[in-house]
Amino acid sequence: MGHLTENNEALVMRVRRLVGQLQAVERALVSGEDCAKTLHLAAAVRGAINGLIDELIADHVKAHVSAPDLTQAERDEGAEALIAAIRRYAK
Amino acid sequence: MGHLTENNEALVMRVRRLVGQLQAVERALVSGEDCAKTLHLAAAVRGAINGLIDELIADHVKAHVSAPDLTQAERDEGAEALIAAIRRYAK
């Protein structure tokens, strides 16, 4: 079981805003909008997904690495998972 | 007027697949899925939006920089817009 349930209403809201931003990209494509404008909208989506990924990593840090009630074994495991995630996704 | 109309059915399909990938992120959040799994799904969204941005830039190159029927003034303007887009969005 993950740690995301507590904080996840805010994250779900972010994902839904992202869907709205993608629909703006779709409208720009369908209406033959200028490519600079379309690119700008697509770049905004990337900014938002990067923000979401940062948030997911921050939640992991709090729940699985720094929380006071973890055993040292759980903390070490959480730190390893975090470092693996940073190597894979922090780009 | 942008150049996107010709090629835009394929791009619109990509955007719709992206919406589907975001819905998978939302389901993972709502069901309290493991955070490593959720991160993995969110990173896939970022990969897909990066691919879409590359495609938008490639379309711009073909329509506004290398197309045979452009005047040199149009070509220079397209190249300037492209270089500005790369500086802004190629990250």
Place this chain on the structure above:
Amino acid sequence: MGHLTENNEALVMRVRRLVGQLQAVERALVSGEDCAKTLHLAAAVRGAINGLIDELIADHVKAHVSAPDLTQAERDEGAEALIAAIRRYAK
């Protein structure tokens, strides 16, 4: 033969500044500098190398895609190489 010779003094200067920035990272490591400070210096190196990559791509656009004296075959080849470079390096 590449197109870089014309413009390359400025680029060589950028590379040398980057070497200087890396030496600052090395000094921070050797002197046991605070990790936030060291990270900040390393992130500045990444910003500078991203800027250099953007510059190399911009030079390619001007020399091999939009230059007025290219044949259409050369221009198409330059555009293909550019699009491949964006897909590979624009990240």
Place this chain on the structure above:
Amino acid sequence: MGHLTENNEALVMRVRRLVGQLQAVERALVSGEDCAKTLHLAAAVRGAINGLIDELIADHVKAHVSAPDLTQAERDEGAEALIAAIRRYAK
């Protein structure tokens, strides 16, 4: 005082390899090497600096967030600094 001293010989070696990779970029520029080749070398530098940044963040996690001998106040502070670093540098 940072945590970097313990592990820093390996990191210093990475920085020196990076200097060598930059010198290869400089040689490519000076000798008028093909731009695709030069771009490839510059992209390798970026890959290496991204790896170094990941390593610095991993060191921070181990020294300031998950280490067994931290007080909870130190751990919370280390987690906050980490999350700030991810938001700023994980790109």
